[in-house]
Amino acid sequence: MSESRPQRPVSMQAHLRDQVADALRAALVAGELRPGVVYSAPALAAEYGVSATPVREAMLDLARQGLVEAVRNKGFRVTEPSERDLAEFTELRLLIEAPTIGRVTRTATREQLEALRPTAEGTVAAARSGDLVGYLEADRRFHLGLLSLAGNARLVEAVDDLRRRSRLHAYADLVETGPLVESAREHAELLDTMLAGDAAAAETRMRHHLARVHR
Structure with a gap:
């Protein structure tokens, strides 16, 4: 007993x-x-x-x-990250996320990828309505959701930490000027590329997406 x-x-x-x-x-x-x-x-x-x-x-x-x-x-x-800090955070995310997205493209099922479609659409809806906090939360769920399909929890934690440290107060300005909607639309485009099975193109899309975020 x-x-x-x-x-x-x-x-x-x-x-x-x-x-x-x-x-x-x-x-x-x-x-x-x-x-x-x-x-x-x-x-x-x-x-x-x-x-x-x-x-x-x-x-x-x-x-x-x-x-x-x-x-x-x-x-x-x-605190506020310096330009150098932001550049280094972005470099690390590029080194981690782009190749991981390529790997996920080759290994994830269609069902796993399509399950993230509502989250991708949620980023667009939040961006259009000017809901900055809602956008960033949906953006976080989308990116980490994709990365989690690689099966490495530590990798997901590392990217989540980089995201927190590289928060950009300039996002508030993007809500007014429109680039936030363009960035949100890239999530669905990335999903479509991954569903097509083009790992190289998916990696390239992720690099362009993160470069846009940094700019």
Whole structure:
């Protein structure tokens, strides 16, 4: 007879911290939290209607991801990647994603690829409606969904981390000028190329897509 294991209740505080971290990331993407500005945990806590503790914990998570930095006795300052940082992040993504897309093109089933069609269409809908946060979330699901078909969870985690670190506040301007819709349409075009079984062309499309994002 096996011994009963002690119950380990799920910490609601941990869930709250994750929820706050998600909300803060969305605020960063939308440009509501500006680079160089110092934000205090109590002030943010009051804005989000929570205590300061989960906000501090969420901010520490974002600091580990390089999105903010702690300012002693004041709070947290939003960091901004330099042009060199962005170029290096893009280079890494190109080295990882382009060949992986070629491999996935050769190995994924039609059903697996078509399952990502609604997500690709979701990026276009969000871009057209000016929903920047919705666009970036759908874009994340699409890219990571494709990469996950390669069967390497660590690779997906690495690209997800690069995406977080290379967030671009200029995206807010793209919503107004139109390039975001063009970028979103490239997702469906990439899928069509992969479904056609042209691995080399799919790799090229991914390189062009990431280059557009960097520009």
